[in-house]
Amino acid sequence: MNVPSHPVLSCAEAKAWESQLLRDEAAEWAAMQHAGAAIADEIVQDYREMGGFPGNARILVLVGKGHNGGDALLAAGELLRKYPGASAEVVFAFDQDSLRPLAARAWQPHRESNRVRVSPGLADPAAQAATYDLCLDGVFGMQFRRPLDEKVAELLARANTHPRIRFRAAIDLPSGLGEQNADTVFRADFTYATGVVKEPVLRPENGPFVGRVRYLDLGFFPVERATPGTPGRILLADVLSPLAALRRAQTDKRTYGHLFVVGGSLSYPGAVVLAVRAALRSGVGLVTAFVPESLVADYSARHPEAMWVGCPVNAAGAMTPAGFSRVGERISRATALAVGPGLTADPGALSFAARLAAEASVPLLLDADALRPEVVEKAAGRPFIVTPHAGELSRIAPLLIDGNRVKTPFGVVVAKGPITRVLCRGDTYHSLFGGPVLARGGSGDLLAGLTAGLLAQNPADPLLAACRGVVWHGRSADLLARARGQVAVEISEILEHLGRALVPTPCPTSPS
Numbered sequence: 001m002n003v004p005s006h007p008v009l010s011c012a013e014a015k016a017w018e019s020q021l022l023r024d025e026a027a028e029w030a031a032m033q034h035a036g037a038a039i040a041d042e043i044v045q046d047y048r049e050m051g052g053f054p055g056n057a058r059i060l061v062l063v064g065k066g067h068n069g070g071d072a073l074l075a076a077g078e079l080l081r082k083y084p085g086a087s088a089e090v091v092f093a094f095d096q097d098s099l100r101p102l103a104a105r106a107w108q109p110h111r112e113s114n115r116v117r118v119s120p121g122l123a124d125p126a127a128q129a130a131t132y133d134l135c136l137d138g139v140f141g142m143q144f145r146r147p148l149d150e151k152v153a154e155l156l157a158r159a160n161t162h163p164r165i166r167f168r169a170a171i172d173l174p175s176g177l178g179e180q181n182a183d184t185v186f187r188a189d190f191t192y193a194t195g196v197v198k199e200p201v202l203r204p205e206n207g208p209f210v211g212r213v214r215y216l217d218l219g220f221f222p223v224e225r226a227t228p229g230t231p232g233r234i235l236l237a238d239v240l241s242p243l244a245a246l247r248r249a250q251t252d253k254r255t256y257g258h259l260f261v262v263g264g265s266l267s268y269p270g271a272v273v274l275a276v277r278a279a280l281r282s283g284v285g286l287v288t289a290f291v292p293e294s295l296v297a298d299y300s301a302r303h304p305e306a307m308w309v310g311c312p313v314n315a316a317g318a319m320t321p322a323g324f325s326r327v328g329e330r331i332s333r334a335t336a337l338a339v340g341p342g343l344t345a346d347p348g349a350l351s352f353a354a355r356l357a358a359e360a361s362v363p364l365l366l367d368a369d370a371l372r373p374e375v376v377e378k379a380a381g382r383p384f385i386v387t388p389h390a391g392e393l394s395r396i397a398p399l400l401i402d403g404n405r406v407k408t409p410f411g412v413v414v415a416k417g418p419i420t421r422v423l424c425r426g427d428t429y430h431s432l433f434g435g436p437v438l439a440r441g442g443s444g445d446l447l448a449g450l451t452a453g454l455l456a457q458n459p460a461d462p463l464l465a466a467c468r469g470v471v472w473h474g475r476s477a478d479l480l481a482r483a484r485g486q487v488a489v490e491i492s493e494i495l496e497h498l499g500r501a502l503v504p505t506p507c508p509t510s511p512s
């Protein structure tokens with residue numbers, strides 16, 4: 001099936017696309033209102049990772065001449081409406097008289113407000129001493145071109161180094177970032193991409209400026225219109241919608257697939273448990289796990305929903321090729337096979353994994369210690385998913401990837417990172433869900449189990465399983481961080497948020 005996604009565009013492509021959609025001032029104003037409401041709503045949600053947006057928040061708004069400044073003013077207005085105890089200080093990067101018509105229209109309601117004041121700038125001693133709960137960067141958007149005005153560069157530099165700004169939010173793109181960056185660029189904690197995700201925000205080298213990227217879908221890509229055919233696409237939460245639908249009444253456990261998981265060792269006994277637990281939450285009908293013999297009694301007592309099969313280990317506590325027969329004699333029951341969590345890099349364990357990759361007759365997911373050339377090369381003849389982090393990807397990329405293209409038509413690469421990429425053939429899908437709460441041991445094991453469970457349910461479409469897996473994993477992590485913060489959590493708590501993550505979050509409509 002087609003994966004629900006929207007295209008990534010260059011700044012020039014985005015400008016041309018928006019000019020086709022927003023043909024008059026009324027359409028532009030409606031889009032700006034929609035953007036302002038969506039930005040404010042998403043900031044409130046993301047602020048929950050720090051305990052919640054303060055009712056008496058002090059908001060700093062950096063305003064340029066054009067629509068980006070208007071979006072910032074509208075977002076600030078929404079926040080002031082939601083929080084009657086909040087106040088705002090507005091810094092105009094250029095003269096107020098230079099505001100373009102729609103930016104001036106967005107500023108108009110604030111002119112007489114006793115909760116909004118115009119600040120002389122961040123060089124002002126009062127501003128230097130102030131604490132700001134939020135800084136909204138609306139100086140430039142995709143229209144930015146070098147060189148950067150010295151006065152504006154100083155403003156951005158002071159915003160970057162101000163010691164008492166708690167949350168920095170860039171609207172569309174951080175100011176100073178574009179097809180070519182300025183020497184000074186606003187450093188955001190979050191960048192809220194409005195309507196279109198522009199390609200510069202996804203460049204790895206721009207990560208320190210962009211922070212975390214949120215895509216705010218403003219309806220710029222209606223299904224009845226052809227969209228630009230760029231290879232980069234943004235995954236939408238809609239990819240999960242079928243999982244939230246009612247299942248057919250006349251079904252049983254075999255309807256939803258049977259996943260085999262091979263992993264674990266006496267050195268790393270926990271990884272395979274995390275993978276199995278995630279698989280059990282994926283909706284798959286059956287899970288059978290092949291683990292070291294001495295661990296079976298404990299695992300089966302703690303997680304009786306899975307079937308646990310013991311395999312022999314060597315003196316190092318790693319599974320050996322002798323366990324292949326125990327998998328092989330049952331493989332006809334499986335609809336997918338996951339190999340790797342906790343396996344270790346022991347030669348015997350890798351030989352076991354390589355034989356499974358070569359001879360198993362079902363779609364594969366390879367993770368963790370199975371992500372080695374001698375294993376991955378054996379999988380190339382059948383549908384497979386690999387889930388490497390950056391270090392693992394560097395080992396196997398020569399086998400699988402040529403530029404941005406996956407060499408084999410059967411393979412899907414899930415390149416984990418701050419922005420996880422799913423690569424299949426010549427397409428790249430970006431997941432903007434998740435965040436630093438995922439930077440914990442075991443996060444990848446949960447993703448592997450969840451994705452493998454989805455693959456077992458739909459073995460003919462590994463790309464869809466991979467895309468659903470990363471979005472589901474990331475959305476659950478967002479919910480966990482918003483509920484508990486980023487620090488005092490255990491990675492397995494993501495499992496408790498999987499159900500809520502399937503429920504779509506509606507984008508706010510523009511204020512009437």
